[in-house]
Amino acid sequence: MTSQPYCQQLQMLMQQAGISSLRSLSRQAGVSLWQVRQVQAGNLHNMRLAVLQALSRALRLSLADFLSAFGASTPDPQPQTDQPPAMVSRQEYDRLHQQLNLQRELLTQELQRHSLDTLESLLVQLPTARYAATHNPQLPAKNVLLLLTPLDRLLTQWGLAYLDAVGDEVPYDPQRHQLTEGSAQPGDRVKVRYAGYAWRGNLLRRSQVTALVTRG
Secondary structure (H helix, E strand, O other), X not given: OOOOOOHHHHHHHHHHOOOOOXXXXXXXXXXXXXXXXXXXXXXXXXXXXXXXXXXXXXXXXXXXXXXXXXXXXXXXOOOOOOOOHHHOOHHHHHHHHHHHHHHHHHHHHHHHHHHHHHOHHHHHHHHHHHHHHHHOOOOOHHHHHHXXXXXXXXXXXXXXXXXXXXXOEEEOOOOOEEXXXXXXXXXXXXXXXXXXXXXXXXXXXXEEEEEOOOOO
């Protein structure tokens, strides 16, 4: 008989979600009864990500909490085997590959959730601001721009930094500036038209500038 070490854990989560039986959980999640029993046995590492997501939604849990409840561990990128890498079985390779894909999906979801939390006020207010701007063309633009504060905060958390402020006059630096109008030598004053930005110290886009001095 197959061991079911997580039987009581699953029953408790089902009660919290108002699900009366394994068959009901199977129907609500849209998965087979056999897959539900795999959860009871703690065999989550053999299950497809789509199935795990469906079950977690049915139980009203995040995917991360669902995995934690049934003992799913963080994938180990190195096979736990004494065999040489060339002798690792196809089954073991597939299992590790699936775990790595699951870890990548979890990290993506955590990033998305964190981003949505940071942008909560923007997400709530932006549709209202769009409606107000459509029905009231006289609405001051600065009122709408205030809504972008959460977005600025998120970009700062991600390590994004603007190189210059639009409208500033700065010394021309070919390494950080793209000259779009006129000509300039390094050190000449130029005006910033579009601000460039860097991410974690790495330049992604140069600021677009125009020359202030006309050279003959």
